[in-house]
Amino acid sequence: MYREEMILQNETGLHARPASILVKEASVFKSEISLIKDDKKYNAKSIINLLSMGAAKGDQLVIEAEGEDEEIAVKELIKIINNLNG
Amino acid sequence: MKGIATSSGIGIGQVFLYKEPEIKVVKQNIEDIDLEINRFEDSVNNTIEEIDKLYKLTLKNIGESEAEIFSAHRMMLEDPEFISGVKDKIKNEKVNSEFAVKEVTDFYVSIFENIEDEYLKARAVDLKDVSKRLLRILMGIKSIDLSTIDKKSIIVAEDLTPSDTAQMNKEMVVGIVTELGGRTSHTSIIARTLEIPAIAGVKDITKLSNFGDSMIINGDTGEILLNPSLEVIGDYEEKTRELADLRDKLLAMKDKESLSKDGHKVEIAGNIGTPKDIDKVLENGGEGVGLYRTEFLYMDRDRLPSEEEQFDAYKIVAEKLGKRPLVIRTLDVGGDKELPYLNLPKEMNPFLGYRAIRLCLDRKDIFKIQLRAILRASAFGNIKIMFPMISDLSEVREAKAIIEEVKMDLRQENIPFDENIEIGIMVEIPAVAIHSRAFAKEVDFFSIGTNDLIQYTLAVDRGNQDIAYLYNQYHPSVLNLIKMTIENGHKEGIWVGMCGEAAGDKKLLPVLLAMGLDEFSMSASLILRARNDLQRYSKGEIRDHLDTLLSLGTSKDVENYIDENILK
Structure with a gap:
């Protein structure tokens, strides 16, 4: 298992379009990937899950992956989240 | 009767009363879990097929941005949390797919609706729409299909969804009357795009009219005439002919200069x-x-x-x-x-x-x-x-x-x-x-x-x-x-x-x-x-x-x- 922490910088948080971009990107990896906010786990491949977490700018998130491509998955997703704008 | 005029023109035709089939989910206990899960998976696949068809139809008949909604629907149906949520319920509680789908849908809908965000509230509507389609397929309920309309008809409905308007046989639809909505609602926008006369906000019209009634609507004034006399129908037919003539006359002006x-x-x-x-x-x-x-x-x-x-x-x-x-x-x-x-x-x-x-x-x-x-x-x-x-x-x-x-x-x-x-x-x-x-x-x-x-x-x-x-x-x-x-x-x-x-x-x-x-x-x-x-x-x-x-x-x-x- 591999995990990293990050702070969400995106203006509108993680909803709407940013969330659907993230789901598409996450689905590329074989590992199981979760976003953890306030000790609650959300499946990064689930649009319904990501939308219901209601993450806002400034929230602290943990990205965690388990599987053969876990490290690269976490690193890539952090990059993508940091590059989301809007 | 009168409503809000939303798309201009006069429509004369028979009432095509469009009511959504009622879906009542009953909790049942099941024995064979694998069989039930297979049934659920098959239905999901059939639903995806139906959604893809609607996507293509809308793209062809209406437009790209209107079709986009069906990609969103598909994404929800393929959602791993939604799918596993339903499967877990079937497995752990030994209940039928219908009940499991309804419970999982309600759970997420209530989360979305409780977050103060317009976008998420709209997603709750999408989720309900998708889930309704899935339930209908699971239960084998046939939907009334607006593509089967084969007489000059005026659709009378509570409101129409993007799925409905995508299937509509627009050659035969000469008018749309809805109980809900206003000038900017989905149905009105589509009606104007397709140049079909339409009136919205007509209370109880689905109760007041019957399948096959004759009806005249005026999309410029919002007036609705239910079962008018033959004489009145004749007058209106003449009026539409005059409008068409005027239209032809005007079309002759198309490539002319604008001169006083x-x-x-x-x-x-x-x-x-x-x-x-x-x-x-x-x-x-x-x-x-x-x-x-x-x-x-x-x-x-x-x-x-x-x-x-x-x-x-x-x-x-x-x-x-x-x-x-x-x-x-x-x-x-x-x-x-x-x-x-x-x-x-x-x-x-x-x-x-x-x-x-x-x-x-x-x-x-x-x-x-x-x-x-x-x-x-x-x-x-x-x-x-x-x-x-x-x-x-x-x-x-x-x-x-x-x-x-x-x-x-x-x-x-x-x-x-x-x-x-x-x-x-x-x-x-x-x-x-x-x-x-x-x-x-x-x-x-x-x-x-x-x-x-x-x-x-x-x-x-x-x-x-x-x-x-x-x-x-x-x-x-x-x-x-x-x-x-x-x-x-x-x-x-x-x-x-x-x-x-x-x-x-x-x-x-x-x-x-x-x-x-x-x-x-x-x-x-x-x-x-x-x-x-x-x-x-x-x-x-x-x-x-x-x-x-x-x-x-x-x-x-x-x-x-x-x-x-x-x-x-």
């Missing part, structure tokens, strides 16, 4: 909001676009449109128009037209507040992206830039300076654009009309925005029903401001157009002609009629009436004078 009786030439152009609208303008013989409202590119989404997106949206219209002019109005939002993602503060007086050019000059980052996209597109046609909500000459100067900066960047990057692009302003604030001579010295054209000009001159909120009677385009003060603006523009050698509702007003057409208005920009559907009417009036003759007309006391006096002395 005494040979004075003006330009009659169309107003558009999306790139698709340009087709209607061209079909109706528009000589250009006098107003491209760009705010629609920014609305109904969750982030700003990129430069490329905007460039594409401007370029395609410019190319279709060729040499004909395309006036692009820069972003006109704020106040009543909100962009949730900009997080603008709520205002007490939105129409007098932080909006349009005021917002753009404050948020130069947003403004520059739009100007870059417009300038790049200017290499592909005859584009002109127009600023909305100008109240002070310093705003014009500042906005022009920003255009210069953007031009400089483009030159350095060797990106082509029209070096001589015309820059104009909306005249919609009385301050500008009164002082228009000074403004005319620094811009290339004026376009009079009557909707706001009336509202600001008369201090009447145009959205407030209680004072709607005060909002009037015939008010002598408004007409005097218009005349002053046209004259001052001409004194400084610039052209003056109009893009508010008044430009398409039958009664004002001869008056504006006499004042010397150069360009009339209106809804596409009004262009041909205006060109036809124009031939009846002589500019020289009507000019003799102007002094009398403009010195009258009230709006009513003005309207009566036009009726009695000019229209005759």
